[in-house]
Amino acid sequence: MPPLPEIYLDACATAPPAEAVLEAMARAHREAWANPSSLHGHGLAAAERLERDRQALAARLGCGGDELVFVSGGSEAIHTALVGSDGPLEPGRVLLSAVEHPASHAAAAALARRGWEVQLLPVDRRGVVDLEDLQRRLTPPTRLVSVLWGQSEVGTLQPIEAIGALCRQAGVRFHVDAVQVVGHRRVDFNRLPVDLLSCAAHKLQGPRGVGALLVRRGVLLEPLVGGAQEGGRRGGTEPVALVAGFAAALELADRRLTAHGGDDPLAALRDQLLADLRRLEGVRLSGPEPDDPAGRLPHHISLLVDGPDGRPLGGRRLVRELARRGYAVSSGSACASAGAGAGSGGTSAVLLAMGYDPAEASSGLRISLGPWVSPADLAGLPAALELARRSVAEAPG
Ligand SMILES: Cc1ncc(COP(=O)(O)O)c(C=O)c1O
Incomplete structure (x- = not known):
């Protein structure tokens, strides 16, 4: 399929593969295509390549190679x-924030079927977990807490270190979903009070089909897929080329952060775009302000858009109108758009949990940036949103 004329502003759904990633994957698959468990030279070459990339990824994520489990x-x-x-x-009891990704809600439902009690931690209007409420619930039988670091729909960053410190005090296992964060800020697993941390290569211009679970030494897990690979924690022949792409993607992201003193340079582009969009009538930010102490994903804008009569407009219709005008954005998260975790008609469970009413919770629009976006790409977006807003308001829904 030829490249589409749309400017791609949906990084939080998935990010286009960087050229260096494609090259690293092609090289790895050409040179190290064999099964890394095989004992002949081909297998050893694959095992060596896998080990090199494992160590490179582990070094960048601040964990040991033995603490990194490759998954899909x-x-x-x-x-x-x-x-x-x-x-x-x-x-026992598992605590989840009310604004988790649908994957976490599904995993918690699986725990409920095995006899666990699931409780959702309330969030404020910005989507931030209430630490006092959490502390009250960290009593027996609470054994597990899972919180997403960066919220994909509304950009909220959770106070992971404070949550982790409370979990440590209570002796409760703590998992962090860092899928939207890795690549956009430094993650130093060794310095975090976290037992388990999830990430995925495709959010940082790596390939789809590979991610990692970081597992602190001594934290035991029952594998979902049995087999000898990954220290018995995840069976299946390792995807050497995908791991090579993951390593190349994280190296690129890390270099970008290093070149900007550890901060994501996309924040400046995002701030300018947000200022331009906020000059439009009927456009509100959801989630934290970029300068809120809670913090916000640096490449993320989430908006609620009202029509001229002050009534919220449907996010999905705005997305279609913007696509017609050359901009690929999303309403809420791609996964919620696919149905899971969403209420009826594209209503966002995340916005509802943050206290928005159902009409507002259907009007979410997400714009997420990546290093392929230039200021010139964004110049026409405010005018396009204004036109999209008018056509959605004028056309009967
Ligand atoms: C915060 C968060 N967690 C988990 C996932 C699921 O990741 P994957 O699509 O790689 O399974 C996503 C994907 O959108 C996400 O944004």
Whole structure:
């Protein structure tokens, strides 16, 4: 399929592969296509390549190579962390924020079927977990907490270190869904009070089909897929070329952060775009302000759009109108658009949990940037949104 004329502003759904990633994957698959468990030279070459990339990824994520378990992506990492805790941990209570990704809600539902009690942690209007409420719930039988670091729909960053410190004090296992964060800020697993951390290569211009679960030494998990690979924690022949792409993607992202003193340079582009969009009538930001102490994903804008009569407009219709005008954005998260985790008619469960009413919760629009976006790409977006807003308001829904 030829490249589409749309400017791609949906990085939080998935990011286009970087050229260096495609090259690293082609090279790895050409030179190290064999099964890394095979004992002949071909197998040894694959095992060497896999080990080199494992060590490179581990060094950038601040963990040991033995603490990194390759899986198929974010959803599998989350399921391994949560469902895999059943067994090593007796069934008890699991706490999840009310604004988790649908994958975490699904994994918690699987725990509920195994006798666990699931409780959702309330969030404020910005989507931030209430630490006092969390502390009250960190009493027996709570055994497991799972919180997403960066919220994909509304950009909220959770106070992971404070949550982790409370979990440590209470002796409760803590999993962090860092799928939207890795590549956009430094993650130093060794310095975090976190037991398990999930990430996926495709959110940072790596390939789809590979992700990692970071597992602190001593944290036991029941594998979802049995087999000898990955230290017995995830069976299946390792995807050497995908791991090579993951390593190349994280190296690129890391270099970008290093070149900007550890901060994502996309934040400046995002701030300018947000200022331009906020000059439009009927456009409101959802989630935290970029300068809110809670913090916000640096490449993320989430808006609620009202028509001239002040009534919220449907996010999905705005997305279609913007696509016609050359901009690929999304309403809420791609996964919620696919149905899971969403209420009826594209109503966002995340916005409802944050206290928005159902009409507002259907008017979410997400714009997420990546390093392929230039200021010139964004110049026409405010005018396009204004036109999209008018056509949605004028056409009967
Ligand atoms: C916060 C978060 N967690 C988990 C996932 C699931 O990751 P994957 O699509 O790689 O399974 C996503 C994907 O959108 C996400 O945004």
